[in-house]
Amino acid sequence: MKKAIISRLLNSQSPPFLKPHYYRDRSLFAARNGRFLSTGSEKVDGSSTLEEAERVEFTPPKEKLLVLGGNGFVGSHICIEALAHGLDVSSLSRDLLSPDSLGNAMNGVTSVISCVGGFGSNSYMYDINGTANINAIRAASEQGVKRFVYISAADFGLVNYLLKGYYAGKRSTEKELLDKFLHGGVILRPGFIHGTRRVGSLHLPLSIIGAPLEMVLRHAKLLTHLPLIGPLLIPPVNVTSVAKVAVRAAVDPAFPRCVVDVYGILQHSQRNPA
Structure with a gap:
């Protein structure tokens, strides 16, 4: 009964x-x-x-996002975007060439966005754009981080040869990311990123040049296939657009493992979040 x-x-x-x-x-x-x-x-x-x-209501744990290079131009905008979405955000800007310190920083983190990069001699550019990011990717993989987004750079043809260390480091990082994160690795390849950039006490309005060029070149994709000068006609992209797509790629499990070029960034940044 x-x-x-x-x-x-x-x-x-x-x-x-x-x-x-x-x-x-x-x-x-x-x-x-x-x-x-x-x-x-x-x-x-x-x-x-x-x-x-x-009557029990289950509240899923809040996503914990770690932004590498969060004090920089792109990184600071990513932090602002992530906080606006209610994420638990932390930033790490110390030397990433020492992998020993990365393990603790990754503890409890669900996703990572790396904006680490820089210019200098070829050896320095490879270290900061390549080795530092590779160390972070390996540490994140070992700690069980679910998703990793890397802010890389678009190819600019002849410019690549002038900045060999820069691009060699970027591409080595991309390879490592796709090897270690078979499902949650996303690479963004913007070109010139514009917005208001702070350098010390100065505020540089990069959008004065970048915004008009973006408006014109975003609809001229075929021109980028021209010999020699084609890659130089890749449209600039606003830093806010990069931040929006980076955060979405970091927390949205439906966002595929892929390389997103500047046109993809422009497209995804205009989509309303689900």
């Missing part, structure tokens, strides 16, 4: 998470008074009723 009553209760119009096929022997339901109802035991506390269990 009791079994028949319990069977009718479980198959009534209860919320889906109370139906028999939604739980197994190890599943636990938290009751309002702090006790737990387990299907793995035949004994159930009589004071813990199904009505109490129905």
Whole structure:
């Protein structure tokens, strides 16, 4: 008789998470008074009723995002964008060439965005654009980070040869990322990034040049295939657009593992978040 009553209760119009096929022997339901109802035991506390269990609301843990190079031009905008979406954000801007310090920084992190990069001699550019980011990718992989987004750079043809260390480092990082993150690795390849850039006490309005060029060149993709000068006609992109796409790629499991060029950045930045 009791079994028949319990069977009718479980198959009534209860919320889906109370139906028999939604739980197994190890599943636990938290009751309002702090006790737990387990299907793995035949004994159930009589004071813990199904009505109490129905009132429990599960709040998923907040995404924890680590931004590498968060004090820089792009990184600071990514932090602002992530905070606007209610994410738990931390920033790391210290030397990433020492991998020993990265493990603790990755603890509990669900996703990472790296904006680390710089210019100088070829050896320095390879270290800062390549080695430092590769160290971060390996540390993130070892700590079980789910998603890793890397802000790389578009190819500019002849410019690549003038900045060999810069581009060699970027491409080495990209390869490492795609090797280590088979499902959650995303690479963004913007060209010239414009916006208001702060250099010391100065604020450089890069959009004075960048915004008009973006408006003109974003609709002239075919020109980028011209010999020699084609890559130089890749449209600039606003730093806010880069930040929006980077954050979305870091937290949206539906965002595919891929390389996103400047046109993809422009397209994704105009989409409303789900």
